[in-house]
Structures are given as structure tokens and as C-alpha cells.
Amino acid sequence: MLLAWQAASVWTGPExxxxxxxxxxxxxxxxxxxxxxxxxxxxxxxxVLGFVIGGLPGLALPFVLRKRPFATAVLDPFIxxxxxxxxxxxxxxxxxRQRVVT
Numbered sequence: 001m002l003l004a005w006q007a008a009s010v011w012t013g014p015e016x017x018x019x020x021x022x023x024x025x026x027x028x029x030x031x032x033x034x035x036x037x038x039x040x041x042x043x044x045x046x047x048v049l050g051f052v053i054g055g056l057p058g059l060a061l062p063f064v065l066r067k068r069p070f071a072t073a074v075l076d077p078f079i080x081x082x083x084x085x086x087x088x089x090x091x092x093x094x095x096x097r098q099r100v101v102t
Contacts, residue, residue, distance in 0.1 A: 002020050005017070005019070005020050006019055006020055006021075
């Protein structure tokens with residue numbers, strides 16, 4: 001894979017695709033001056049905050065909906081929009097014979 005990356009870098013030029021050696025050198029420089037660690041810390045912080053902001057309310061929501069019928073009545077249509085319908089529910093069933101009432 002590194003050979004393909006290097007070949008693509010030579011073929012397109014370093015302005016379009018940087019070579020693996022240049023990337024490794026830059027990562028090494030960033031690790032020495034602390035930029036890599038700081039950016040990794042910001043990325044970790046963003047992941048933790050994303051989990052807290054999205055995950056914990058998502059974990060609590062079913063319990064709230066179970067205890068509050070009004071909240072369930074209001075939010076249920078919005079929650080159900082996210083569930084795709086199966087083809088068997090969306091399409092009329094034409095394989096069964098229609099019963100003729102006489």
C-alpha cells in the first residue's frame with residue numbers, strides 16, 4: 001500500500017498527493033514540538049463531548065418516553081421517521097388472491 005501511495009505521489013506530484021516519507025517527517029516534527037499531542041487532545045475532547053451531548057440524552061430518552069405519555073405522543077412521529085419501511089409494508093400485496101364475496 002505504501003508503494004502505491006508513493007507511486008501516486010510521483011505520478012501526480014507532491015502538490016496533489018504527498019509522499020509517505022514527507023508525511024512521516026511532518027508527523028515526527030509535530031510530535032517533537034507538541035502540535036500532534038495538542039491536536040490529539042482536541043480530537044479526544046470532541047469525541048467525549050459528542051458522546052456526552054448525544055449519547056447520554058439518547059440513553060435517557062426511552063425512560064422519559066416510558067414515564068411521560070404526552071412526550072411519547074409528541075416525539076413518536078419524529079422517531080418513527082428514522083425507521084425505513086420494509087418493502088412488504090410499502091407495496092400492496094398482489095400475490096394473494098382477492099376473496100370474492102357473493
